[in-house]
Structure formats: C-alpha cells, structure tokens
Amino acid sequence: MTGRAAVHSCSLVLAHAPDLVRHGSKPARELAADADGLLASLTKALRSYDDALGYAPHQALIGNLRPEALRDVERPWWGHQTEPRADGPFGVIVDEVELYRRMEAADSFGLFKLDGSPAVDGGLTIEQAGRIAGSMAGAHDLDESLSAPVLLENLACKVTGALALERLLRTTGFPPEDVPYVIGSGEEAVGDRYQRGGGNLAKAIAEQAGCVNASGSDVKAFCCGPVHALVVAASLVAAGVYPNVVVVAGGSLAKLGMKFAGALRHGAPVLEDVLAGFAILVGPPGDGAPELRLDAIGRHRVGSGSAQQAVLEDLVVEPLERLGRGILDVDRYATELHDPEITEPAGAGNVPSRNYRLIGALAVRRGELPRDELDGFERTHGLPGFSPTQGHVASAVPWLPHGLTALRTGEIGSTMLLAKGSLFLGRMTELADGMSILLEPGKE
Amino acid sequence: MDPENQDRIKGLVDEYGADDLVVVLGAADLESLEVAAETVTLGDPAYVGPLAGVQLGLPVIHILEEDVKEQVDAGVYDEQVGLLEMTLDVEQVREAARKFPGRE
Numbered sequence: 001m002t003g004r005a006a007v008h009s010c011s012l013v014l015a016h017a018p019d020l021v022r023h024g025s026k027p028a029r030e031l032a033a034d035a036d037g038l039l040a041s042l043t044k045a046l047r048s049y050d051d052a053l054g055y056a057p058h059q060a061l062i063g064n065l066r067p068e069a070l071r072d073v074e075r076p077w078w079g080h081q082t083e084p085r086a087d088g089p090f091g092v093i094v095d096e097v098e099l100y101r102r103m104e105a106a107d108s109f110g111l112f113k114l115d116g117s118p119a120v121d122g123g124l125t126i127e128q129a130g131r132i133a134g135s136m137a138g139a140h141d142l143d144e145s146l147s148a149p150v151l152l153e154n155l156a157c158k159v160t161g162a163l164a165l166e167r168l169l170r171t172t173g174f175p176p177e178d179v180p181y182v183i184g185s186g187e188e189a190v191g192d193r194y195q196r197g198g199g200n201l202a203k204a205i206a207e208q209a210g211c212v213n214a215s216g217s218d219v220k221a222f223c224c225g226p227v228h229a230l231v232v233a234a235s236l237v238a239a240g241v242y243p244n245v246v247v248v249a250g251g252s253l254a255k256l257g258m259k260f261a262g263a264l265r266h267g268a269p270v271l272e273d274v275l276a277g278f279a280i281l282v283g284p285p286g287d288g289a290p291e292l293r294l295d296a297i298g299r300h301r302v303g304s305g306s307a308q309q310a311v312l313e314d315l316v317v318e319p320l321e322r323l324g325r326g327i328l329d330v331d332r333y334a335t336e337l338h339d340p341e342i343t344e345p346a347g348a349g350n351v352p353s354r355n356y357r358l359i360g361a362l363a364v365r366r367g368e369l370p371r372d373e374l375d376g377f378e379r380t381h382g383l384p385g386f387s388p389t390q391g392h393v394a395s396a397v398p399w400l401p402h403g404l405t406a407l408r409t410g411e412i413g414s415t416m417l418l419a420k421g422s423l424f425l426g427r428m429t430e431l432a433d434g435m436s437i438l439l440e441p442g443k444e
Numbered sequence: 445m446d447p448e449n450q451d452r453i454k455g456l457v458d459e460y461g462a463d464d465l466v467v468v469l470g471a472a473d474l475e476s477l478e479v480a481a482e483t484v485t486l487g488d489p490a491y492v493g494p495l496a497g498v499q500l501g502l503p504v505i506h507i508l509e510e511d512v513k514e515q516v517d518a519g520v521y522d523e524q525v526g527l528l529e530m531t532l533d534v535e536q537v538r539e540a541a542r543k544f545p546g547r548e
Contacts, residue, residue, distance in 0.1 A: 262490070265490065307527075308528060309524075309527045312527070344475075347445075347475055348476065349473035350473075354473070354531070358531055361530040361531045362527060364530060365526070365527065365530065374530070374531075
C-alpha cells in the first residue's frame with residue numbers, strides 16, 4: 001500500500017448512431033406528438049459516418065487533434081471538415097453497422113435482433129440507412145423498467161462502455177483477466193421494477209470485455225458520476241484494496257438528438273448523433289503515470305448552497321488552499337466540455353466558456369488575477385468544448401487522455417478535473433452536486 | 445427556456461394568476477436571455493414547451509438591472525450574483541433588458 005494512486009491510461013470512443021437519434025428521449029416524444037413531416041426533417045439533418053469522422057471535435061476526442069487546435073478551426077466546425085479518421089491515439093469512432101453488430105452480440109437475452117423484420121408487441125423497430133435492420137423487444141409486458149426503449153438505452157450503454165474498455169486493454173496491453181474491479185459511472189439506471197437503478201452495469205461491461213476475474217459496481221451522481229468514481233477508484237488503489245481499478249462508462253442513448261430542435265431551426269446538422277464511452281485505468285504510482293492528489297479532493301457540500309460562487313469555492317478554492325496554492329497555480333482546468341455547436345443553437349450558450357469565466361472571476365475576486373486579465377483566463381487555463389452532450393462524458397473526462405500526455409511530457413505541471421451534477425432533476429433535492437480532483441506528474 | 449421551467453412558470457400562473465407575478469431572469473448570455481423573455485411573454489418561440497402558443501404577458505426583469513439590484517440586500521446579492529456580474533457585460537444585459545417585450 002502506497003497511499004497513492006495514478007492514472008495509467010484513458011480511452012475515449014464514439015459510436016455513430018444516426019438511426020438511433022429518433023429513439024433519443026426528446027426526438028421520440030416529439031415524433032410521437034407530431035409526426036407531421038418531423039421525421040423527414042430530422043432524417044434530412046442527420047450526418048453521414050464520414051461527416052461524423054471529419055468533425056473536428058470528434059477528432060479531438062480520439063486524440064488526432066489537440067483540443068486547443070480547435071481555436072484555429074473555422075466555425076462552424078461542421079462546415080469545415082478535417083481529415084476523417086476512424087482511429088486515434090486515444091480511441092476509435094465506429095459506425096452504426098459495427099455498433100448494431102456489437103449490440104446483438106452483447107445481448108445475452110436475444111431481445112435485440114438484426115433479422116430485417118419490424119418490431120411486434122411494443123418493441124422498437126431499428127433502422128439502418130433507411131432500411132429495417134431489426135428490432136428491440138421488451139422483456140416484460142408490464143414492467144416499464146424492462147420495456148424496449150429502456151433496454152435499448154441500457155444495451156447501448158453496455159456496448160459502448162465495453163468498446164472503451166476493450167480499447168483501453170488493447171492499447172495498454174493490460175491483461176483483461178488481471179482487472180480486479182470495475183466501477184461504472186454511466187447514466188443508465190439498469191434494473192427491473194423492484195430495483196429501478198439497481199445497477200452494476202459495470203460487471204456486465206467487465207464480462208463483455210473478458211475481465212473474468214473482475215467484480216464491480218456503479219457510482220451514480222448525475223454528470224459528476226465519473227469524477228466521484230475516479231476518486232473512489234483512486235482510494236481503493238491507494239488503500240491497497242485492489243492493485244488496479246477501471247472506471248468505465250457507456251453512452252447515453254436518451255440524450256441523442258436532445259437539442260435537435262435548435263439545430264433544425266438554425267439549419268445545422270443534428271450533431272447529437274454519437275454515443276460516447278470511456279475507460280480509465282487507475283493503478284499504483286510508477287511508469288511515469290500522472291498521480292491523483294487524494295489530499296486535494298474538492299467536493300460540493302450539502303450546506304454550501306447552490307450559488308455559482310459557493311460551488312466553485314468548494315470545488316476549486318478549498319482543495320487548493322489545503323495545498324497552499326491559488327487558482328492560477330493549476331495549469332489547466334477541465335470543466336464541462338460541451339461542444340458549443342450543440343448548445344448554442346439551443347439557446348444554452350457556450351458552457352465551457354461560461355465556466356472558465358466564472359473560475360477566472362473567482363480569481364479576480366480573490367485578488368489572484370488582475371481584472372483586465374479575466375478575458376485571457378479561458379485561453380491560458382481553459383479549453384474549448386469538444387465533447388458530445390452525453391452528460392457524464394462531457395464533464396472533464398474528454399480532456400483526461402490529453403491531460404495525461406501533457407503531464408507526462410512536462411507541458412503542464414497540473415490539471416484539475418471538475419464536474420457538476422444536476423441532482424435537482426431527480427426531484428429528491430433542490431441541490432446540485434460537484435466533485436474535483438487534481439492530477440500531477442508522477443513522482444518516479 | 446427548457447420545458448421544465450416553462451411548466452413551473454405556467455403552474456405558478458395557474459396557481460397565483462398573472463397579475464401579481466414578475467419573472468426575474470438570471471440568464472448569462474444574451475441569446476438565451478431574449479428567448480427566455482419572449483417565452484414568458486409571447487410564448488415559446490421554439491414551439492416545444494408547455495408555453496408554446498401561450499401568451500402569459502408577464503413582466504420580465506433581469507437580476508443585473510439597477511432597480512432590481514437596489515432592492516436586494518448587498519451581502520446576499522454579492523454572494524449569489526457577484527461572480528455572474530463580473531463575467532458579464534452588465535451594460536449589454538441592461539440594454540437587452542430594456543428591449544424585453546412589454547417594456548417599450
């Protein structure tokens with residue numbers, strides 16, 4: 001037991017799923033309420049696989065482009081394609097045919113069928129390139145938690161999580177059978193009517209990726225689930241419970257096409273046509289792996305209130321003060337990294353930019369940054385948004401593989417991952433949530 | 445404005461009536477500000493939420509407007525809005541607020 005933990009690798013994957021966009025929560029509801037030409041407009045606004053590959057933010061996600069380089073790519077990014085590559089140093093972008101194939105293979109109950117026949121009895125017909133590919137059946141007539149739409153979401157999450165885990169194991173050469181524990185931090189509430197959100201999709205993903213000696217569990221905390229999971233994983237390693245832990249998450253099918261109305265209104269393509277997944281290998285210090293500072297965890301406390309300032313004080317200022325540091329001592333902050341080309345047409349503005357201005361403003365208020373340098377803070381300490389709006393995925397994680405490289409090469413001396421979660425959406429509390437962790441170069 | 449918030453505002457109007465209600469916006473960027481103001485006065489411009497085609501005609505003000513700021517305890521204002529105030533072009537927001545529906 002070293003009392004320390006490091007991040008050895010992180011993979012990020014995308015699965016292009018244009019024909020599943022109509023099964024996203026928002027499009028499905030809109031299509032049910034008004035099919036009057038909407039399906040045609042929606043279908044027309046979907047991208048080809050090549051267009052999804054050539055979309056610069058996706059190339060940044062799999063590591064063929066540095067996120068900072070997006071500042072030099074002309075907007076709209078969807079109108080200025082880059083080289084369409086399916087493979088990158090951090091991950092892969094698979095097409096819908098491959099996604100479906102994996103879904104069928106990963107479905108242990110024979111509910112997802114690629115037999116070319118439409119759905120019967122409450123199932124969902126699954127299309128591919130304008131043709132019926134097959135169907136997703138429900139597993140129980142009266143159990144909403146086992147209905148076809150819910151199981152489709154869960155299966156998509158499992159498969160994209162497994163894709164990320166397989167990729168991680170392949171690129172690191174880490175033997176699947178040596179993974180002792182997997183923590184799921186995706187958003188799907190897997191379970192039946194007696195156990196909605198019963199969970200442990202982690203173990204299903206571990207099974208799919210051949211981790212025969214692994215157990216697992218899920219950590220759920222809305223969009224900041226992954227950072228909570230990373231802290232738990234690092235703690236388990238540091239305490240010597242397991243030598244390694246993998247944090248994994250699959251994509252959120254419910255969020256496909258979530259902001260499609262804004263895209264259609266602005267004549268933009270529907271960019272929410274990809275499922276994202278990631279896997280992070282946490283292990284002992286060594287091999288130059290950047291370390292997680294477990295003595296500088298930031299957590300939004302129940303009593304802190306939900307004012308922006310209070311949240312940031314908890315996540316940024318308080319943990320840094322414990323180390324005797326200030327806001328400017330962190331070289332790069334990774335907050336919610338939502339792609340602005342998805343959020344702006346929907347009237348939600350540029351999320352990362354807003355977050356960086358708030359952190360910068362906090363530095364000004366604390367006398368750490370001159371007021372006239374606030375505008376430059378985003379460029380010197382922040383990042384452009386390049387993540388699909390997959391909730392948990394967008395929160396800091398897309399930066400992690402880039403950050404690990406920058407820490408290993410000495411380009412930066414520290415980076416903070418911070419994520420916030422909208423707990424209030426579940427109607428059990430008015431609270432938000434947040435979690436942060438600092439990474440530094442490995443000591444050996 | 446997202447459908448959840450539209451639904452809450454509509455619910456408040458159903459419960460208390462439109463005469464005694466004012467909407468105080470806190471949106472940080474100009475476009476969402478304009479959309480929110482239009483939504484609670486003339487109806488949801490995107491025609492997707494519960495306020496699609498519903499003209500509530502509620503008075504709309506922004507938390508950064510001078511008149512509003514004066515009525516809030518300075519300590520509370522600073523704690524809740526101070527950071528937001530620093531990140532925005534306050535004059536631009538006030539200018540946008542002067543053009544809210546029903547202001548002319």
